Amino acid sequence: xxxxxxxxxxxxxxxxRADLRLxxxxxxxxxxxxxxxxxxxxACGACAVLLDGRAVPSCILLAAAADGHxxxxxxGIGRDRPTALQEAFVAExxxxxxxCTPGQIVTATALLARKGAPTREEIRAAMSxxxxxxxxxxxxxxxxxxxxxGGG
Amino acid sequence: MPRFVRSEVEMEGRFEEVxxxxxxxxxxxxxxxxxxLALVGRPAPREDGLVRATGQARYTVDxxxxxxxxxxxxxxxxAHGRVVGLDLDAAxxxxxxxxxxxxxxxxxxxxxxxxxxxxPAYAGEAIAVLAADTPSQAAAxxxxxxxxxxxxxxxxxxxxxxxxxxxxxxxTEEVRGDVDAALAAADVRIELELETPDHLQTPLEPHAAVAxxxxxxxxxxxxxxxxxxxxxxxxxxxxxxxxHVRVVTEFVGGGFGSKQGAGTEALLAAELARxxxxxxxxxxxxxxxxxxxxxxxxxRQSVRLGADRDGTLVAVxxxxxxxxxxxxxxxxxxxPALALYRCEHARALVFPLQTNRRTQNAFRAPxxxxxxxxxxxxVDELALALGLDPIELRTRNxxxxxxxxxxxxxxxxxxxxxxxxxxxxxxxxxxxxxxPQPDGLLRGLGCASQFWWGGGGPPxxxxxxxxxxxxxxxxxxxxxxxTGTFTTARIVAAEELGIPLPQVHVVGGDTAREVYGPVAGxxxxxxxxxxxxxxxxxxxxRALLQLAGDVLEIAPGDxxxxxxxxxxxxxAVDIPVTEVTGKLxxxxxxxxxxxGPNPPGSRINTFGCQIAQVAVDPGLGDVIVExxxxxxxxxxxxxxxxxxxxxxxxxxxxxxxxxxxxxVVDPTTGVPVNATLDDYKxxxxxxTPEIVCDFVGVPDPGNPHVGAKxxxxxxxxxxxxxxxxxxxxxxxxxxxxxxxxxxxxxxxLR
Numbered sequence: 042x043x044x045x046x047x048x049x050x051x052x053x054x055x056x057x058r059a060d061l062r063l064x065x066x067x068x069x070x071x072x073x074x075x076x077x078x079x080x081x082x083x084a085c086g087a088c089a090v091l092l093d094g095r096a097v098p099s100c101i102l103l104a105a106a107a108d109g110h111x112x113x114x115x116x117g118i119g120r121d122r123p124t125a126l127q128e129a130f131v132a133e134x135x136x137x138x139x140x141c142t143p144g145q146i147v148t149a150t151a152l153l154a155r156k157g158a159p160t161r162e163e164i165r166a167a168m169s170x171x172x173x174x175x176x177x178x179x180x181x182x183x184x185x186x187x188x189x190x191g192g193g
Numbered sequence: 194m195p196r197f198v199r200s201e202v203e204m205e206g207r208f209e210e211v212x213x214x215x216x217x218x219x220x221x222x223x224x225x226x227x228x229x230l231a232l233v234g235r236p237a238p239r240e241d242g243l244v245r246a247t248g249q250a251r252y253t254v255d256x257x258x259x260x261x262x263x264x265x266x267x268x269x270x271x272a273h274g275r276v277v278g279l280d281l282d283a284a285x286x287x288x289x290x291x292x293x294x295x296x297x298x299x300x301x302x303x304x305x306x307x308x309x310x311x312x313p314a315y316a317g318e319a320i321a322v323l324a325a326d327t328p329s330q331a332a333a334x335x336x337x338x339x340x341x342x343x344x345x346x347x348x349x350x351x352x353x354x355x356x357x358x359x360x361x362x363x364x365t366e367e368v369r370g371d372v373d374a375a376l377a378a379a380d381v382r383i384e385l386e387l388e389t390p391d392h393l394q395t396p397l398e399p400h401a402a403v404a405x406x407x408x409x410x411x412x413x414x415x416x417x418x419x420x421x422x423x424x425x426x427x428x429x430x431x432x433x434x435x436x437h438v439r440v441v442t443e444f445v446g447g448g449f450g451s452k453q454g455a456g457t458e459a460l461l462a463a464e465l466a467r468x469x470x471x472x473x474x475x476x477x478x479x480x481x482x483x484x485x486x487x488x489x490x491x492x493r494q495s496v497r498l499g500a501d502r503d504g505t506l507v508a509v510x511x512x513x514x515x516x517x518x519x520x521x522x523x524x525x526x527x528x529p530a531l532a533l534y535r536c537e538h539a540r541a542l543v544f545p546l547q548t549n550r551r552t553q554n555a556f557r558a559p560x561x562x563x564x565x566x567x568x569x570x571x572v573d574e575l576a577l578a579l580g581l582d583p584i585e586l587r588t589r590n591x592x593x594x595x596x597x598x599x600x601x602x603x604x605x606x607x608x609x610x611x612x613x614x615x616x617x618x619x620x621x622x623x624x625x626x627x628x629p630q631p632d633g634l635l636r637g638l639g640c641a642s643q644f645w646w647g648g649g650g651p652p653x654x655x656x657x658x659x660x661x662x663x664x665x666x667x668x669x670x671x672x673x674x675x676t677g678t679f680t681t682a683r684i685v686a687a688e689e690l691g692i693p694l695p696q697v698h699v700v701g702g703d704t705a706r707e708v709y710g711p712v713a714g715x716x717x718x719x720x721x722x723x724x725x726x727x728x729x730x731x732x733x734x735r736a737l738l739q740l741a742g743d744v745l746e747i748a749p750g751d752x753x754x755x756x757x758x759x760x761x762x763x764x765a766v767d768i769p770v771t772e773v774t775g776k777l778x779x780x781x782x783x784x785x786x787x788x789g790p791n792p793p794g795s796r797i798n799t800f801g802c803q804i805a806q807v808a809v810d811p812g813l814g815d816v817i818v819e820x821x822x823x824x825x826x827x828x829x830x831x832x833x834x835x836x837x838x839x840x841x842x843x844x845x846x847x848x849x850x851x852x853x854x855x856x857v858v859d860p861t862t863g864v865p866v867n868a869t870l871d872d873y874k875x876x877x878x879x880x881t882p883e884i885v886c887d888f889v890g891v892p893d894p895g896n897p898h899v900g901a902k903x904x905x906x907x908x909x910x911x912x913x914x915x916x917x918x919x920x921x922x923x924x925x926x927x928x929x930x931x932x933x934x935x936x937x938x939x940x941x942l943r
Binding site for chain 2: 058065069072074075076077078079080081082084085087114115116118119123127128130131132134136137138139140141142143146164165166168169170171172173174175176177178179180181182
């Protein structure tokens, strides 16, 4: 099928198989390797990308479904300079192995765009679809609070 | 001059005498306490944090090479069977398929166990592998292999295995004293039985490897915790000199013990790459990872304790049935029972069962998590029977000697851990928690002790190179699986060199640098590697001061370096380091360091205490962990920020072991039913309680140069026992098995 979409602000016109996942389009066709595959069934959030600003799992979304939409991957977040959220993740040590981190940042970016100053409960609700096997959760919560507090 | 020394090395409690190469003796002074140090003991974020937070970190699954093929594996759909039909030729005819291998294919490499099973003995065991131009071609080809598997009888039920006396290895017994007599004579006796679950490591980056041959030399990118053991394994399997195999392990998406050596992934990828002449990538999909990535062994343990009225422990009698799967090594399940408290009469019996499950392998503190979960509940039962406070009982039976060897611990500050944890958790008011609560929940507080090794030892090496800009490159042989170990090395090197942290860069993750480091396991990286890093940096510092002395015409002994400046002791000279290094041009000041042996005659172990507060919903059977206090004695803490991350991560995995994670197998088919992330309940941020973390922080005199002990394992060890003890405190009941699911909780409360 013919797919026309916007990825990190750039326009792409592609011919792809109808069963191609958005994740594979990003990783294999566009070489955007920051988005990770970990479960393949939308259960862990490692593959989260922004679709028109909403965080979605790209492993259970067909590439064709992104036709006409704007996709932002981790590479599109803080491209010129790291965002306050990314800096907060580093400062708070909100990552260990880092494999889930792109998905965490993408989901938290969507949360902060929706709610400038989320409460702990709102953070825990919004981030509960992003698994972190290393258990960086307490610091992910702190990093989001820190970023929301003006990047301080 | 380097020399060989014979010394005892330890890995997860297994001791062995080896020859190790050490450089000439260092004359490094022991570091003073943290407040007198510039960088050690102060929180520092990871050097590579931003690379990870911006999605630029490249893991093995991200390696893309020109012409690279994609492998796919056919796995057994049954717990036990015999391959009677497999159409490799059908797959070979498909477009894009470049190589297909089955159990009967003659492979060029030698391994102890066949890599492809003709008689698979567990669900998920690899039967065939192929490589194709694209992942979808590979997946399609696997579907055409037309596997016919004759079903053979399987045993996954542990009672069946016990009744049939199916032992993977001989049962073992370790005894001291006269346990039966001591138990019979004890004033108070208790008995407790507990089952612990099959627990899956579940790293989010699955096991993966990419292999590529060039001119008879092999390069393998492997998601592994031990790149040097992977290299040696590949060299041996393919009959190559070690120098002809390079293993690259830059970023690893978690391991937790499961990613040891080359793994079948790298061996198969290398063989496929050899046969096809093209690079090959092999990545487990999630289902394969949960079936075959690894497993903490299920156990059934029983513990009988006897004590005198005053709380003196007089007898420990413990046994454990351990589901090994096919075989492997036996995890040290009963070490906590033998080691945690002073007791003259102790016996530990271990029965390693053989079943049609994947062979058990390492998962963060293997054995000791399971053993502590049971033994520390038994200790609480004993406290209850004696009418003693659980921490008081533990304190009364404190021991400073390793009772199996008779050696003293080089340091043991467990009593301070109890005291601090009790204070942080509000232990003194614990009975008040049991008063009726407005929310109708039952609350309680429970504690547990932690015992682990973590002293590290040789061999381990490091090289430090200081350039004209006074920037240091620290070359190590370690791989960072997420622990922040490079940042720890950065702090140690910067401290010793006397230059600011940002001027130090640490590398590892590549065997081609020929600087050896140990496997990331057993809580041994910090205590093994950091002394070598300090030693190498110390040599560079001395050389720098020597050169400064040449330039300044001052005796090097009258100079010191700190904070990027060289100063004379009399204060007359105070210049930036670059004023000396700037004269190097493109030369560098190099130093290498190695890890010397631990002092003989003592044992280095880590200790700790955790206290959990739980709330139990007696209607629903929910157990909510509200707070965990974790205080550990791991010697000097080099980076408190990274250390607290390790503790939080360990505690969260321990909570999951206590409450939610369990591989469930259908007894009829022998096949796991929840080998997916949807059904295997890894904790989320919403399940995470407040975690309060503290360290004793006193350097261990047994660890050369640094005084640090390991921290990877300790924090997961006591969590489940503390939660189960808090549950018992809240409800007066104990469940017979972990995890404390609703069903088990409601059964316990009935």
